[in-house]
Amino acid sequence: MSALEIENIRKTYGTVETLKGIDISLESGEFLVLLGSSGCGKSTLLNIIAGLAEASGGDIRIGGRSILGVHPKDRDIAMVFQSYALYPNLSVHRNIGFGLEMRKVPAAERERAVLETAKLLQIENLLDRKPGQLSGGQRQRVAIGRALVRKPQVFLFDEPLSNLDAKLRMETRTELKRLHQMLGTTIVYVTHDQIEAMTLATRIAVMRNGRIEQLGTPEEVYDHPATLYVAGFVGSPxxxxxxxxxxxxxxxxxxxxxxxxxxxxxxxxxxxxxxxxxxxxxxxxxxxxxxxxxxxxxxxxxxxxxxxxxxxxxxxxxxxxxxxxxxxxxxxxxxxxxxxxxxxxxxxxxxxxxxxxxx
Structure with missing residues (x-):
């Protein structure tokens, strides 16, 4: 059974069709990157998976269960935003464990999960700090930790590295790759950066004008582009x-x-x-x-x-x-x-x- 199945997903705003029938089947442990320029529909698709936007047609299933119409908190997903979305008045410890706290997870179990996650992300020494006392890279690790601690079926990342400088982007990208290899998590990751796509993905969906131009491994997309757009978009120069x-x-x-x-x-x-x-x-x-x-x-x-x-x-x-x-x-x-x-x-x-x- 596929971890995530996206079947003929469409999205219209009035007469404008933003998504024009998206089909993707994602196996457990895959790292899918939705790659494309601004306005191609990649963030809209991610928001539909997350439950932050409604589809105009089609279906999405996680673990064989349709999640359309299901409240975001009941979809068994976790999302990492571009803006981090941390609570400024809470410590790193409480930010990471906040979701577990809201789910009434017992304090001892919650404490163990937060400490394990902090150790995995190498931020144990930051647990007592507030977000305002952290660098951009540290805040992003906390946001990732808040998602990891819940152990959902699917992780969603919305351009999580775009606010970091070049050096931090490279370091955090390497960290994400290490975490995925270690944990075998299922990830859907949105970016316009083809370097991120090539280095992180097990499969890339190159999107354009609400459609998928090509879906394949990084090697397939780079070595055998299916369209002229893919050939020009993937590769630098x-x-x-x-x-x-x-x-x-x-x-x-x-x-x-x-x-x-x-x-x-x-x-x-x-x-x-x-x-x-x-x-x-x-x-x-x-x-x-x-x-x-x-x-x-x-x-x-x-x-x-x-x-x-x-x-x-x-x-x-x-x-x-x-x-x-x-x-x-x-x-x-x-x-x-x-x-x-x-x-x-x-x-x-x-x-x-x-x-x-x-x-």
Whole structure:
């Protein structure tokens, strides 16, 4: 039995349809990330699961039991908010144990649960403090602790790291990963940050305009994007996308006449005359070193940026922008023309009209 089943969930506000039929089945112990830009519907879906908003259609089941119409406190879920939502006048100890206190859990059992949770999150020394005496990272740990102590079937996280600085985000992200691996909890996590999605999720649901564009493991979403939107949204720097057309010789780029060899695996899907979007990730590009038969691009270099671990190079292929991520000691200068090659497997092809992946 699935831990969480989302079946054809819809949500409308007047004539505006925010969710257009969402279907997800989540097994126990999975970490699902709802990923997408602002307004895609991910937070609306999370609020419907939590009981903070009503669905206009469909069903949601936890442990086989429908929870639509069930009061939030009776859904066997716990939610961690972006704003922490801690009680400022209560100590960390009481904030963590407040839910248990409201459920009339005996004091001795409540004390044991709070101490175990505080130890797990390494905040035992903060139990007597008030939220106002804590840093942002510490407050987030307390908010997570308040959810963990209840041991619900499903945990919901609504962009919990967005208020933290870059260093704390990375540290807390690592902590969340450790906790999930240790406890095997079932989590639904909302974010617009694709790094969080790639590092935390067992599966990612990439959302756009109230629909799921792709649902899969981080590897599947990154290596085999189902649509042009997914290809451009997941990855930093984003995938290079070039306009072109299929010919008998291969893929001809707009504006330059450059021909890219067409991989054999795409022969059946890419018929001559078809308008296409040609995708290749920046890290797949390398300086051509006399290879023959490999796809290649001749790029005029415009910008060279050393980030430390890599050299990010931006250039043009007849007016179309291309980015490459190269080893940091690579010698390149602005204005030079350089041929970049890449493996056939790194080439992605999308129909220019439907934006669906080909092959």
């Amino acid at each position: 984003p995938m290079n996308v070039l306009d072109g057309v299929v010919t008998g010789e291969g893929l001809r780029l707009d504006g330059s006449g450059q021909i890219i060899a067409l991989p054999a695996r795409l022969n059946g899907a890419a018929l001559p005359g078809r308008r296409v979007k040609i995708g290749v990730r920046p890290e797949a590009l390398r300086l051509a070193a006399g290879e023959t038969g490999q796809p290649a691009l001749e790029v005029e270099i415009e910008v060279v940026e050393l980030t430390g671990p890599e050299l990010v190079v931006t250039g043009r292929v007849s007016g179309q922008r291309v980015t490459a991520c190269l080893p940091p000691r690579t010698k390149l200068t602005v204005g030079m023309k350089q041929v970049f090659s890449f493996d056939e497997d790194a080439l992605h092809l999308f129909d220019a009209e439907t934006e669906l992946a080909l092959g």
